[in-house]
Amino acid sequence: MAQYAVKKLAKIAGVSVRTLHHYDNIGLLQPAIRTAAGYRLYGEKELLRLQQILFYKEMDFELSTISDLLDDPEFDMVTALQHHKQHLLQKQQRIQTLLQTLDKTIDHLQNKQKMNYEDLYKGLPKEQAAAWRKEAMEKWPDQVKHSEQQLLQMSPTDFETLKTSFSTNWETLAAMTDQDPHSPEVQEQIAQHYQLILQFWGKPGNQAAAYKGLGDLYAADPRYTAGKGQPAFGSFLRRAIYYFTDQLK
Amino acid sequence: MAQYAVKKLAKIAGVSVRTLHHYDNIGLLQPAIRTAAGYRLYGEKELLRLQQILFYKEMDFELSTISDLLDDPEFDMVTALQHHKQHLLQKQQRIQTLLQTLDKTIDHLQNKQKMNYEDLYKGLPKEQAAAWRKEAMEKWPDQVKHSEQQLLQMSPTDFETLKTSFSTNWETLAAMTDQDPHSPEVQEQIAQHYQLILQFWGKPGNQAAAYKGLGDLYAADPRYTAGKGQPAFGSFLRRAIYYFTDQLK
DNA sequence: CTTGACCCTTACGCTACGTCATACCCTACC
DNA sequence: GGTAGGGTATGACGTAGCGTAAGGGTCAAG
Numbered sequence: 001m002a003q004y005a006v007k008k009l010a011k012i013a014g015v016s017v018r019t020l021h022h023y024d025n026i027g028l029l030q031p032a033i034r035t036a037a038g039y040r041l042y043g044e045k046e047l048l049r050l051q052q053i054l055f056y057k058e059m060d061f062e063l064s065t066i067s068d069l070l071d072d073p074e075f076d077m078v079t080a081l082q083h084h085k086q087h088l089l090q091k092q093q094r095i096q097t098l099l100q101t102l103d104k105t106i107d108h109l110q111n112k113q114k115m116n117y118e119d120l121y122k123g124l125p126k127e128q129a130a131a132w133r134k135e136a137m138e139k140w141p142d143q144v145k146h147s148e149q150q151l152l153q154m155s156p157t158d159f160e161t162l163k164t165s166f167s168t169n170w171e172t173l174a175a176m177t178d179q180d181p182h183s184p185e186v187q188e189q190i191a192q193h194y195q196l197i198l199q200f201w202g203k204p205g206n207q208a209a210a211y212k213g214l215g216d217l218y219a220a221d222p223r224y225t226a227g228k229g230q231p232a233f234g235s236f237l238r239r240a241i242y243y244f245t246d247q248l249k
Numbered sequence: 250m251a252q253y254a255v256k257k258l259a260k261i262a263g264v265s266v267r268t269l270h271h272y273d274n275i276g277l278l279q280p281a282i283r284t285a286a287g288y289r290l291y292g293e294k295e296l297l298r299l300q301q302i303l304f305y306k307e308m309d310f311e312l313s314t315i316s317d318l319l320d321d322p323e324f325d326m327v328t329a330l331q332h333h334k335q336h337l338l339q340k341q342q343r344i345q346t347l348l349q350t351l352d353k354t355i356d357h358l359q360n361k362q363k364m365n366y367e368d369l370y371k372g373l374p375k376e377q378a379a380a381w382r383k384e385a386m387e388k389w390p391d392q393v394k395h396s397e398q399q400l401l402q403m404s405p406t407d408f409e410t411l412k413t414s415f416s417t418n419w420e421t422l423a424a425m426t427d428q429d430p431h432s433p434e435v436q437e438q439i440a441q442h443y444q445l446i447l448q449f450w451g452k453p454g455n456q457a458a459a460y461k462g463l464g465d466l467y468a469a470d471p472r473y474t475a476g477k478g479q480p481a482f483g484s485f486l487r488r489a490i491y492y493f494t495d496q497l498k
Numbered sequence: 499c500t501t502g503a504c505c506c507t508t509a510c511g512c513t514a515c516g517t518c519a520t521a522c523c524c525t526a527c528c
Numbered sequence: 529g530g531t532a533g534g535g536t537a538t539g540a541c542g543t544a545g546c547g548t549a550a551g552g553g554t555c556a557a558g
Contacts, residue, residue: 007535017536022515037523038537059347063514078358085351092344095337098308102337106330256504266505271546286554287506312545 003033004042013050028067029053059084169193173240177233181240190244252282253291262299277316278302308333418442422489426482430489439493 006017023029024040029050031040042050049070056066061084069080173189180186255266272278273289278299280289291299298319305315310333318329422438429435 005535006537016515018515018517021537026514035523039523040536057514059351078355081351081355081358085348085355088344088348088351092341092348095341095344099334099337099341102308102330102334106327106334109327109330254505265546267546267548270507275545284505284554288554289505 002044004047006040006042009042009047009050012047013054015050015054023050023053023063026063026067028063060088173237174233177236181236182243186240187244187247190240194241194244251293253296255289255291258291258296258299261296262303264299264303272299272302272312275312275316277312309337422486423482426485430485431492435489436493436496439489443490443493 004012006020010017010020020029020040024031029046032043032046033041035041052070053063053066056069057063061069065080169189169192173186173193176186176189253261255269259266259269269278269289273280278295281292281295282290284290301319302312302315305318306312310318314329418438418441422435422442425435425438
């Protein structure tokens, strides 16, 4: 007849020694023998019982219930299992509801973000918002995420102010395309633009470098380099931004 | 500005006072003011925060996570919610598996029971098992349930023995239909029959009365009172059982 | 001033163990 | 026979989110 000490049985059954101690303490699984030194020794019968315990545990029964199941031969197994099934069905239903609520909430938040972004760029060249966001997401996903957070935290009035400032600043710059990018007037608008960008760019990091990157973005964007309106707007912006950024050092 | 003491806030939000104490202790929701006497006073802001806490709690977030959500404005809400959604989906999957296993187990047990009953009556008049079980279920559902438990607990060899004894006893009785139900030979078989019935009837109670009822059942069953084989078997059994039962007192 | 409703803190209980800390036991090797 | 390196034992605290007393102040109404 095989005898198992705690560690051996634990390994066979895939549980911890502490678990066996615990089961012994609460009387769920007691060793067949205690040696003179107090060692627990389990036999085949105990191993079998442990298997059953683990089965019911896997079924999410509480240990006290498992005790009842195994110790009371009068126990109506089928009924117990059916009760438990009902229990699980309720849990499942609850989770289902939670998932639906979560989906709604996520949807809500995402729409809110999108709205804000589109709002923010209202008054700017069409589709800039979406395009810019997409490009930014590819280059600096963390920054963009953070930025969206910032916007969501903002109060409606603050948000409105920021939006107006942005719009005004952008139009002013657009009207300066034929001026010298290094001129104080242009640089003043660029400085303001920089501040605005920072307001929702926000997160610390190499802001100057990021801003330079934004200049590259503008310059590379066909919407600002080609077309009818202001063919040189993109490169104008980049030159102004580069100059400004270099002054920051 | 409205002020709420613990009980009031608790009632409004539908939580316990202890919960508010707890939230204060862990810093999740601290009162706006502490009076000189140490009373907690909450304002509207705290009520709002509590609502949010409860929302996330409803979503099964841990309190520590809720703390992070509410206290860190940088928190990426959407990502957090999506993570949580994955978490719930896994839970759901697990429950699904559990339910399937449960169904299998229940099915297994029920089939096992049915099999046993049919096995038990193999060799007896056809369909007696099912019919008898049905009738018994209507009259003494608890007894029958218990009986089935007994059978399930029985070892295969014990079960086989019981089956054979039952079959032999029944055939012996059937062959005695033309004898005197009160004769010692018949009574001996009835006594054995009684013992066998008790073996899976088992549960204490008014066993003698139940056995008499079984006699009535036999006598009322057209299969034992009419037909070709042994037209008087039913009433023979009842007379024998009644006589036997009366001797028990 | 008393009563009753409300408030406070302290602290154990619950589930199923994980994780030390401290100390004893056992076997093998020298 | 001593010692090193296993394995073992018994506490006892920690976890999450409160429930549930115990023991004792506070406040407004009558």
